[in-house]
Amino acid sequence: MRGWRLGVAAELEVVPGGVTAAAGFLAGAARCGLRKPGDPRPDLALVVSEGPAAAAGVFTRNRVQAAPVQVTREHLRRGRLRAVVANAGVANACTGERGLADARRMAAVAAESLGLAGPEEVAVASTGVIGAYLPLERVAAGIREAASRLGREGGAEAALAITTTDTRPKEWAVRLELEGRPVTVGGMAKGAGMIHPDLATMLCFLTTDADVAPAALREALARAVDRSFNMVTVDGDTSTNDCVLALASGAAGNPPLLPGTASFDRFAAALTGVCVALAREIARDGEGATRLIEVTVRGARDEGDARRAARTVAASNLVKAAVHGADANWGRILAALGRSGAAFDPSQVSVRLGGLVLVAGGCGAAFDEAEARSLLQRDEVRLVIDLGAGTAEATAWGCDLTADYVKINASYRS
Amino acid sequence: MRGWRLGVAAELEVVPGGVTAAAGFLAGAARCGLRKPGDPRPDLALVVSEGPAAAAGVFTRNRVQAAPVQVTREHLRRGRLRAVVANAGVANACTGERGLADARRMAAVAAESLGLAGPEEVAVASTGVIGAYLPLERVAAGIREAASRLGREGGAEAALAITTTDTRPKEWAVRLELEGRPVTVGGMAKGAGMIHPDLATMLCFLTTDADVAPAALREALARAVDRSFNMVTVDGDTSTNDCVLALASGAAGNPPLLPGTASFDRFAAALTGVCVALAREIARDGEGATRLIEVTVRGARDEGDARRAARTVAASNLVKAAVHGADANWGRILAALGRSGAAFDPSQVSVRLGGLVLVAGGCGAAFDEAEARSLLQRDEVRLVIDLGAGTAEATAWGCDLTADYVKINASYRS
Numbered sequence: 001m002r003g004w005r006l007g008v009a010a011e012l013e014v015v016p017g018g019v020t021a022a023a024g025f026l027a028g029a030a031r032c033g034l035r036k037p038g039d040p041r042p043d044l045a046l047v048v049s050e051g052p053a054a055a056a057g058v059f060t061r062n063r064v065q066a067a068p069v070q071v072t073r074e075h076l077r078r079g080r081l082r083a084v085v086a087n088a089g090v091a092n093a094c095t096g097e098r099g100l101a102d103a104r105r106m107a108a109v110a111a112e113s114l115g116l117a118g119p120e121e122v123a124v125a126s127t128g129v130i131g132a133y134l135p136l137e138r139v140a141a142g143i144r145e146a147a148s149r150l151g152r153e154g155g156a157e158a159a160l161a162i163t164t165t166d167t168r169p170k171e172w173a174v175r176l177e178l179e180g181r182p183v184t185v186g187g188m189a190k191g192a193g194m195i196h197p198d199l200a201t202m203l204c205f206l207t208t209d210a211d212v213a214p215a216a217l218r219e220a221l222a223r224a225v226d227r228s229f230n231m232v233t234v235d236g237d238t239s240t241n242d243c244v245l246a247l248a249s250g251a252a253g254n255p256p257l258l259p260g261t262a263s264f265d266r267f268a269a270a271l272t273g274v275c276v277a278l279a280r281e282i283a284r285d286g287e288g289a290t291r292l293i294e295v296t297v298r299g300a301r302d303e304g305d306a307r308r309a310a311r312t313v314a315a316s317n318l319v320k321a322a323v324h325g326a327d328a329n330w331g332r333i334l335a336a337l338g339r340s341g342a343a344f345d346p347s348q349v350s351v352r353l354g355g356l357v358l359v360a361g362g363c364g365a366a367f368d369e370a371e372a373r374s375l376l377q378r379d380e381v382r383l384v385i386d387l388g389a390g391t392a393e394a395t396a397w398g399c400d401l402t403a404d405y406v407k408i409n410a411s412y413r414s
Numbered sequence: 415m416r417g418w419r420l421g422v423a424a425e426l427e428v429v430p431g432g433v434t435a436a437a438g439f440l441a442g443a444a445r446c447g448l449r450k451p452g453d454p455r456p457d458l459a460l461v462v463s464e465g466p467a468a469a470a471g472v473f474t475r476n477r478v479q480a481a482p483v484q485v486t487r488e489h490l491r492r493g494r495l496r497a498v499v500a501n502a503g504v505a506n507a508c509t510g511e512r513g514l515a516d517a518r519r520m521a522a523v524a525a526e527s528l529g530l531a532g533p534e535e536v537a538v539a540s541t542g543v544i545g546a547y548l549p550l551e552r553v554a555a556g557i558r559e560a561a562s563r564l565g566r567e568g569g570a571e572a573a574l575a576i577t578t579t580d581t582r583p584k585e586w587a588v589r590l591e592l593e594g595r596p597v598t599v600g601g602m603a604k605g606a607g608m609i610h611p612d613l614a615t616m617l618c619f620l621t622t623d624a625d626v627a628p629a630a631l632r633e634a635l636a637r638a639v640d641r642s643f644n645m646v647t648v649d650g651d652t653s654t655n656d657c658v659l660a661l662a663s664g665a666a667g668n669p670p671l672l673p674g675t676a677s678f679d680r681f682a683a684a685l686t687g688v689c690v691a692l693a694r695e696i697a698r699d700g701e702g703a704t705r706l707i708e709v710t711v712r713g714a715r716d717e718g719d720a721r722r723a724a725r726t727v728a729a730s731n732l733v734k735a736a737v738h739g740a741d742a743n744w745g746r747i748l749a750a751l752g753r754s755g756a757a758f759d760p761s762q763v764s765v766r767l768g769g770l771v772l773v774a775g776g777c778g779a780a781f782d783e784a785e786a787r788s789l790l791q792r793d794e795v796r797l798v799i800d801l802g803a804g805t806a807e808a809t810a811w812g813c814d815l816t817a818d819y820v821k822i823n824a825s826y827r828s
Contacts, residue, residue, distance in 0.1 A: 064752030064760045064776075094748055096761065096777045130745020131778040240749050317731070321820050331544020334508055335654050338478030346478045347510065362478075363510045364545040403817035406735050 012273050018171025020155035021186030022209040024050045024249030027154035029161040032142025034089030034128070034135070044142035045158035047084040047205055048114060048150055053247040055081035056218040057123070058225045060242035066093030067103040068124040069243060075107065075120045079214025081247055084205055085110040085143060086125040086162050088190070091201075093130040093240040102134045109140045113147035125203050125243050127164055127190060159188035162203055166190050170281040176270050178263050181254040183210045185270045189278040191242075191285075201239035202229065204278060210267055211250035212257040219259050220268040221246045228275035231307065231396040232283045233315040246271070283397035284379075288404030292380045293323055296395045297342075299386040305342035306394035309387065312340035314398035323381055324400035328372035330358040337385065348388030353381070426687050432585025434569035435600030436623040438464045438663030441568035443575040446556025448503030448542070448549070458556035459572035461498040461619055462528060462564055467661040469495035470632040471537070472639045474656035480507030481517040482538040483657060489521065489534045493628025495661055498619055499524040499557055500539040500576050502604070505615075507544040507654040516548045523554045527561035539617050539657050541578055541604060573602035576617055580604050584695040590684050592677050595668040597624045599684045603692040605656075615653035616643065618692060624681055625664035626671040633673050634682040635660045642689035645721065645810040646697045647729040660685070697811035698793075702818030706794045707737055710809045711756075713800040719756035720808035723801065726754035728812035737795055738814035742786035744772040751799065762802030767795070 020027050029042035057076050059069050075081065085106055092099045103126070107119035116122065126134070159169035173186030191202025212220070225244055250256075257264045284292040295314045300306035313319055316336040322329040330351055337349065351359035354375045356367050375381065381400075434441050443456035471490050473483050489495065499520055506513050517540070521533035530536065540548070573583035587600030605616025626634070639658055671678045698706040709728045714720035727733055730750040736743040744765055751763065765773035768789045770781050789795070795814075 062749060062752035063756075063758065064748045091745070094745055094760070094773075094777055096775070130743075130749065240745070240752060324820065329544075331505070331508055331654075334478045335476060335544065338476035338654060342477075344477065346508070359508070361510070363508055401820055403820045406738065406815055406817045406820065 012174040012176055012270055015173045015175045015184065017173045018155045018159055018186050018188040019047050019205050019207050020152045021173035022184040022207045022249065024209055024251035025207045025247070026050065026150040026152060027158040028146040028149035028151065029154065029157035030142040030145035030149070032138045032145070034087055034138065041163065042157055042161035043088045044139065044146055045086045045161035046110065046143065046146040046150065047158060047207065049082050049247055049249050051249060052080055052082065053249045054212055054214045054217050055079060056214060056221045056246050058221060058244045060239055062240050064094065064240045066091055066126060066241040067095055067099035068092055068126045069241060070100060071103040071107060072123040072125065072243060075123055078120070080121070081123055082116050082121040083110055083114055084123045084125065084245060086203060087139060088162055088164050089128040090126060090132045090134050091128045091130045091241050092126040092134050095131070095133055098133060102136055105136055106139060106143065109143045110147070113144050123245055125241070127162065127201055127203055127241055130240060155188065162188065162190040164190060165287050166285055168285060170278055170285070172274050172277040174270050174273055176266060178210065178254045178257070178267060181252050183252045183254055183267065184208065185210070185274050187274050187278060189282060191282045202242050202282060204229065204244040204275070206244070206246040206271065206274060208246070208248045208271070209250065209252040210248050210257060211252060211254050212248045212267065216257055216259050216264065217246055217248050220264070220271050223268050224272040224275040227272050228279040231311060231394065232279040233311060233396065233398045280397055283399050286399030288402040288407070289399030290402060291323060291400045293320070293383065293398045293400065294380060294395060295383045295385065295398070296393065297385045297387060298393045299388050299390060300392040300394070301343050301390040303392045303394060306392040309337055309340045309342040309385065310394045310396035312336050313383065313385065314396040317401055320398060320401035323376055324402050326373045326376040328353060328358055328367070328369065328376060330364060333383065333385070334359065342387060344387040344389040350386045350388070352384040426588040426590055426684055429587045429589045429598065431587045432569045432573055432600050432602040433461050433619050433621050434566045435587035436598040436621045436663065438623055438665035439621045439661070440464065440564040440566060441572040442560040442563035442565065443568065443571035444556040444559035444563070446552045446559070448501055448552065455577065456571055456575035457502045458553065458560055459500045459575035460524065460557065460560040460564065461572060461621065463496050463661055463663050465663060466494055466496065467663045468626060468628045468631050469493060469537070470628060470635045470660050472635060472658045474653055476654050478508065478654045480505055480540060480655040481509055481513035482506055482540045483655060484514060485517040485521060486537040486539065486657060489537055492534070494535070495537050496530050496535040497524055497528055498537045498539065498659060500617060501553060502576055502578050503542040504540060504546045504548050505542045505544045505655050506540040506548050509545070509547055512547060516550055519550055520553060520557065523557045524561070527558050537659055539655070541576065541615055541617055541655055544654060569602065576602065576604040578604060579701050580699055582699060584692055584699070586688050586691040588684050588687055590680060592624065592668045592671070592681060595666050597666045597668055597681065598622060599624070599688050601688050601692060603696060605696045616656050616696060618643065618658040618689070620658070620660040620685065620688060622660070622662045622685070623664065623666040624662050624671060625666060625668050626662045626681065630671055630673050630678060631660055631662050634678070634685050637682050638686040638689040641686050642693040645725060645808065646693040647725060647810065647812045694811055697813050700813030702816040702821070703813030704816060705737060705792070705814045707734070707797065707812045707814065708794060708809060709797045709799065709812070710807065711799045711801060712807045713802050713804060714806040715757050715804040717806045717808060720806040723751055723754045723756040723799065724808045724810035726750050727797065727799065728810040731815055734812060734815035737790055738816050740787045740790040742767060742772055742781070742783065742790060744778060747797065747799070748773065756801060758801040758803040764800045764802070766798040
């Protein structure tokens with residue numbers, strides 16, 4: 001699975017598809033008028049497990065939590081789900097009691113349309129403008145329509161239905177063998193602006209046919225999110241609606257995965273691989289972005305420091321603007337490291353851009369400016385920083401800051 | 415003194431001038447070739463006290479500290495200074511041992527040119543590109559030239575000499591009466607990008623003719639900086655070079671100011687007033703900015719929460735871009751509050767834009783969009799947030815985020 005620095009040893013085969021790549025999952029989408037007039041994209045998605053599925057979720061840590069987040073947290077308590085219903089256009093956040101009732105109604109209509117036992121088998125997710133109410137009639141019609149279109153081939157439409165300012169849908173799937181059985185892990189995600197460590201307006205729905213109990217799935221998901229979505233940053237703002245859900249159908253027929261075993265670690269690595277791939281897609285598709293920035297910090301005192309340092313550099317407006325201008329302004333990288341909270345001696349720091357040494361011993365190296373410029377003009381810009389303070393390492397992803405980011409965000413709502 | 419919310423009761427008369435408004439201070443500037451060719455601004459400034467002056471300083475908390483910051487910290491140990499030498503163009507940061515030697519040499523040349531007892535009577539400050547070495551011959555010539563031009567009228571040129579991406583120099587001065595004696599407090603500052611709580615690439619030099627001992631001056635300065643420069647944010651990046659210095663000549667002849675007295679509090683309020691005025695100028699002049707954003711948070715559990723919440727809203731890229739687009743996107747304000755770390759119940763939050771209620775009880779109010787738009791198009795945009803969680807209050811300042819910010823920062827170095 002390409003050269004991502006996952007810090008995990010896993011032989012993963014990338015396979016086509018996303019949220020319906022794993023056995024036992026269907027998806028469908030509909031267009032029910034939640035977007036601006038003229039926007040041709042579907043705006044409502046359903047992901048459905050053909051049988052009971054173990055489920056786990058990770059949610060925004062923002063103190064302001066949208067109604068669908070609150071409702072989905074409740075529905076996840078049993079660790080089992082049958083379906084996810086998600087819409088774009090309206091976030092159903094900051095909508096008070098009416099918003100909560102609307103989110104519950106979405107789950108109820110989905111449960112009805114799918115012939116499930118009850119609304120608590122359905123997770124709800126919304127993304128879009130904060131503060132507006134959902135047009136419930138249209139949403140209900142959309143849910144029924146999406147339910148009538150469910151299929152294995154519905155994943156791509158579902159991935160499109162959850163996009164907002166994204167310029168493209170984001171899907172990924174991998175296959176591995178666990179105790180002689182082929183197991184698939186796939187997923188779809190949306191998110192472009194407001195992406196930041198601790199999640200942000202991003203949604204991600206993961207599915208697998210592995211047999212894994214809810215508690216073990218929670219553990220694998222926490223590990224995967226920590227290394228992927230919690231290390232991606234577009235603009236420092238976190239959202240009220242973020243949610244990563246994982247559903248496991250068990251259709252692969254593997255012996256149930258138990259934490260502490262090699263098979264579980266390999267499964268968690270596959271889940272991490274899909275999440276990192278989707279997180280990179282989100283960073284690359286940051287609002288107005290033209291480049292993916294990958295920041296690896298090595299030689300940190302501990303993992304916390306490595307994560308803090310990598311995320312601070314990837315999130316720095318000045319670093320992002322310099323990358324956009326293809327300017328190897330390494331002073332901004334050192335300044336960002338210096339305020340990150342990570343412990344280090346500035347005279348021990350080195351910084352590499354791809355293979356080019358920009359900083360050694362805390363001072364500027366004599367590098368070729370033209371080569372630096374050409375490395376900064378690539379689609380993927382890789383910075384490797386060594387703090388010289390220990391052995392811990394972490395990687396964060398971000399994107400360049402462009403005039404288009406400002407244009408998009410000065411006019412998103414109105 | 416206009417309607418700034420300083421939280422202090424002080425009758426201050428605004429007077430012309432800046433760093434030489436107080437008795438006993440002279441300033442001079444020179445152009446010695448540290449800027450890009452064609453830039454007509456002077457690039458070297460001297461501020462000189464005619465006699466010994468009490469001195470205090472506050473410095474960047476960035477772990478990477480420029481050579482002049484390290485040298486000035488040493489020179490400040492005795493709490494006395496006679497002069498400040500500052501240059502623009504080259505930050506002398508990340509320059510190792512050679513940079514330290516260069517900063518010491520700047521102090522030595524200034525001491526020589528001014529006939530002082532030694533270099534430890536001189537503070538050094540630099541701002542500009544990180545990682546470049548100072549052209550010492552030119553700097554020394556500039557110091558000598560500036561020393562030959564010292565005068566009371568030199569403050570304006572000095573204020574211009576320390577600017578970088580600033581669009582205008584920043585000076586401010588006030589007068590008050592302390593125990594029957596007129597006392598003046600004035601200052602100059604620079605800083606446009608990389609401004610953030612805990613300081614950033616900003617320099618500020620304050621002077622007063624008040625008689626105040628070094629320890630008391632330190633206390634007054636700490637109070638002033640906490641309410642002003644530590645509450646202004648342009649882009650979240652902090653710098654390696656920030657420094658706020660205060661010099662007190664004692665020429666006013668007032669009885670020495672002692673902490674805990676009413677006179678000391680009035681003096682500290684005046685110093686705070688000048689710092690707030692300069693901090694607001696810095697925010698208003700943020701790179702590419704067209705508007706000043708003032709965020710007051712009330713009803714916080716404690717002052718720490720109020721400060722955190724105000725700074726997080728003022729620093730949010732999404733809020734800043736929405737203000738630029740004159741879009742009353744209050745959801746972004748709530749999302750920023752929610753990740754600020756401040757404790758509150760979302761259903762108790764209200765948000766006002768000028769006199770217009772945008773949010774009440776955590777939900778959107780029925781406000782007039784046209785009126786909101788017109789309020790957001792003013793030079794100064796005032797947001798007042800009530801968290802409904804207590805009685806503490808704080809104010810932060812920022813600016814809108816524009817496409818010009820990106821342009822400026824994509825091409826600053828090259």
